[in-house]
Amino acid sequence: MSLKCPFRLGVVRALSLPLLVVWLTVAQGAQPTPIESLNANLAGMVSLSADVEQLIIEADGGILEESLIRMLLKRPDGFYWETVEPYAELLVTNGVWLWSYQPDLEQVVIEPWNKEESELAAQLLSGDTGGLSAEYEIASLASDSREVSEFVLTPRVSTNINRRVSLSFTSSRLDSIVVEARNGQRTVWRFVNVVLNPQIEDEVFQFEIPEGIEVIENSYVQ
Incomplete structure (x- = not known):
């Protein structure tokens, strides 16, 4: 004995089509936008320590500069950027003041920190993406691995000095940032030895001025 469907075929088709449309609409609505996906990757970085390999590449492909940097980050405003090679230099901020220390010159410059005027890469690392969509079109690139997220x-x-900015994550861990300027020059940061959310004391972002160092204070009013 064969079982019969209680609905005629035409009725089933009539019901299936709107249900399919609703299902597709819900499925599409569940997909995060590129800015939401980018924010989700950045949101996991409450604190970060990493070694950074920096390359500055000229438009013709020549290497203009290669540096090794030690970076520490603690949100909302702690940022430590120490160039180890080829020349020692330290940039550190606690969100109020920015210290720029050059040991070779025995000099430190102190000035108020303005996040809005900082480099885009620093803003991204700090999780400050509030006005990003207004200034940039954000695209999420397809990847063969679900663990890899890439954004452009x-x-x-056209007045923006940048032509293109790319970010790459693996399992929400930052792998690289590439900034391409309109003159064709590219700055590449590759993040290695990454430790996500380590315990970092606030004192790390408060620069202690060594004795005998020249202090230049640029305490201008914003």
Whole structure:
């Protein structure tokens, strides 16, 4: 004995089509936007320590500069960027003041920190993406691995000094940032020996001025 469906075929088709449309709409709505996906990757970085390999590449492909940097990050405003090679230099901020220390010159410059005027890469690392969509079109690139997330930021206006900014994550761990300027020069940061969310004391972001160092204070009013 064969079992019969209680619905005629035409009725089933009539019901299936709107249900399919609803299902597709819900499925599409569940997909995060590129900015939401980028924020999700950045949100996991409450603190970070990493070694950074920096390359500055000229438009013709020549290496202009290669540096090794030690980086520490603690949100909301702690940022420590120490160039180890080829020349020692330290940039550190607690969110109020920025210290720029050059040991070779025995000199430190102190000035107020303005996050809005900082480099885009620093803003991204700090998780400050509030106005990002207004300035950049954000695209999420397809990847063969679900663990890899890649994003491309393209300026909305031609007056932006950047032509393109790329970010790559693996399992929400930052792998690289590439900034391409309109003159063709590229700055590449590769993050290695990454430790996500280590315990970092606030004192790390408060620069202690060594004795005998020249202090230059640029305490201008914003």
